[in-house]
Amino acid sequence: MSAPLYSEPGATWWPLLWGPGFALAGYLAELFAGIRTHTVLWLAAGVGLLGLTAVWVYARRRFLAVRVTGTELEQGRERLPIARIAQIDDVGAPVGARPLGGGWSVPRKYEELPVRLEDGTVVLAWARDADALRSALRSAMRDCAA
Template identity: 35%
Template sequence: MTEPSTPPQVLFYEQGASWWWLLAGPAAGAAMALIQLSAGYGIQWLVPGIFFVLVTGFLWIQVKAARIHTSVELTPDHLRQGEERISIDDIVRIYPEPTGPDVAKWQSSRALGELTGVPRGRKGIGLKLTNDRGAQAWARKHQRLRTELTRLVEERIPPEPSA
């Protein structure tokens, strides 16, 4: 008999978006029903029903896309940002957070994932990758992701001496 494989240990995870947003659909339908009621027309279920279906449908699409494209997962072996997965072995260094008004060079590097930049509400973390490549990891809880990434990289590669 083969032994079932154990899932990798997840050190950091962000889901991207919450399904709770879908409650705005019923709220929009209820608001339309209350508007009709307060206007003295009585409740005609077609308009609240349309608002319920449209708002819930559009939000379902948005939440589903956010859960795919803005989720983050870090395990001891890989970092997944949206649909892109990179090996921890490809990360050579974690750049320090930028200080002051100057823009750090790593902030112009491409963001990991299939998006064109760091998603709104997230903050970038500079990475130096193998073959002298640069990239930005990102997360809402960026400090925690930075701490975990730094720990993983320093376990493999000792930190550079400060000049």
């Protein structure tokens, strides 16, 4: 496996601290207010929020990850060999172009990059920084052609 030319993980793991942090803040608020603390309830809330957040982060890392290596473009659940890409510059996005990654549309807050494949179809690649993705794809295409 070659080193990535471009990589977006989809999400970081630091949001896992939100739930336990909120639960700790609630526990400390009860403690400093001088009322009876509900330790077990706050522990359960922290663990529950941690579990929900872990599912959310895992899903984002699985379905929103973008990676370009010297041989393929990975977008979410889909892998596209670089050799199948014919053009990335000056490609218009026709209505109904299929987004890569298995979704119905380009994910929200992501920029689309129309890509023409060797068979003439146009698909939509996507990334938070479409210019950096285009640059990485250009480099990978150059290396693949050589």
